[in-house]
Amino acid sequence: MMMDTAPTIMNPSLAHPPPVASTPVQDAVKACQFGDEDALQELLEPATGRALVDVNDRDAEDVPLLHWAAINDRRGVVKYLLKRGADTCAIGGVLKESALMWAARQGYMTIIVDLLQAGADCLQRNTYGQTALHLAAQRGHVNTVLVVLAAGTPVSSKDSKGFTPLMYATKLRISNVDLIRVLLNYGPSPGVEEKDLEEGNTPLHWAIVGGVQSPYALSPILKAGASLDAANKAGFTPEELALSLGNQGLGGYLKTCRNIPIRARDVPLKRGLFLPLIQLLWCFGFVNTFGCWGCLGGAAGIGATSSLTYKIVQFDANWVPLGVALWSLVLIVASEAAFLWEEQAALRSMATLLPALVTLCFLYKSMATKPGYLAMDPSAREMAINRLAEEGRLNSETLCTTCIVEKTPRSKHCDTCGRCILRFDHHCPFVANCVGQNNHRFFVGFLFFAVVGISSFLWNLYSYGQAECGEWAMWRCVFGHSKFLGCTAILAAYHDVWIGLLLLTHLRMVLINMTTYESIKGRRWVDNTTHGKPFYVRYPTNCFRFFFRPGRESGRMAGAYGRVPTQDLDMMGKKDEDALDSMEGGASRDGGMNANESRVV
Structure with missing residues (x-):
């Protein structure tokens, strides 16, 4: 028997309960997340009555307002809160971190500059003993690392586990070469031999554990003096650790480095x-x-x-190529003096000997003259980093991550010399030196007189063979006279061809006032107003400045260099950063980020 059941009548007002009103602090947090400066100002500075929110108030998760603005890259809100007296050293969240640490983890360079200028402490540590430098190194933010280092953070500072920023970089970001270079070259003690407290690994060990793919990615660490014999707590050296992880190629490379020194100062290079x-x-x-x-x-x-x-x-x-150039010239001079001096007029032989001697002089000048190095003292370096960061131009195009110096127009870092060269042309192994602003003219003189001297020697040899044996039997006559002379003739002909072509190339560069490097990378220096020659003035002016006033560029030329490549590259870098932000931190820009997501280490 079924019984009728009366339907339950619900109160229509209870079907959709009224939304819970948000508190002023929650509204302030949302304003900081979304960058709504007007809404935040109404809460902190209402038109009537007292303020509803204090600038140092915290939300339910113990996170101050400044933290939310910093982690979401809301620079306008950050500046407003700092102007209102926000505490830059306040800590919050589960990890007890400052706003500087939150911004460093995300890599927001301009926010970090504002916080440091307002008095933020770059040496503050979270619950794991990590500073802002550790957090920036973990995420691979090179520019942030530079700014925090310039603020005074020691490059080899350790957290509670004994990890240095270099260890985090090699473990998590070994492919980021610029980051590794900055941590190795900033300061006198990069800490390549430091070990963590848990496993006793050095940065080289952590690079292997981190899954380094290319053996040459370890080259900067090895050149900085990393020990191949250092063992961790398990008793593994870097080579043994690589083999235990199944990386035979890396283990073989480290074995080769053990047998053949990796650092140039460990090998008597002058033997070459x-x-x-x-x-x-x-x-x-x-x-x-x-x-x-x-x-x-x-x-x-x-x-x-x-x-x-x-x-x-x-x-x-x-110095092996230098030896090839030097002894080739010596052999040519010796052959001319020993075999051809008595066979022809002395004046004709002097036409070979004198240019050869002048060539040796220019070779010495090209080798001994410093090409022009960029250098900055520590205080000037810190000022340059802060200025570039404040302007938003701190990147690898404006600052060398190896020398840690601000680049000047037409300068470039030479990996061979390990220095930044003014008006860099190329590194020439035949003079064992870079060709740059101060010695480029000597290098052109070396090429010119080498071609003159070698061509004169070959002409004298041709005249001798033709007079003795006729035109078609000339080379047979030369080798019949002396096989040594014949070998020297073949060597001289080879050098004359390639040096002559190189001379023509450099003379063209002198006329249009460009360098070899700029010519190779010419698409990046194209200026429509100068028909693809951004530094060209006039042929006579270019030649005069090259040979008699090296390094004195006109304002128009220097400006053209700064205008054409730098802005384009900055724009490209900005696009790359925006793309990276959209992949990794899009949530923070679009709708804010909750406290748990922002504190992932």
């Missing part, structure tokens, strides 16, 4: 100056004694010295 002389004399001697069969003996001699050659030429800053 005499190595080509020994090899050339060995080959020439065998050919002179045994004829064509002597080539086999020459090849055997070069093979016997291959291990020493590799030990030296693996470094970019070696």
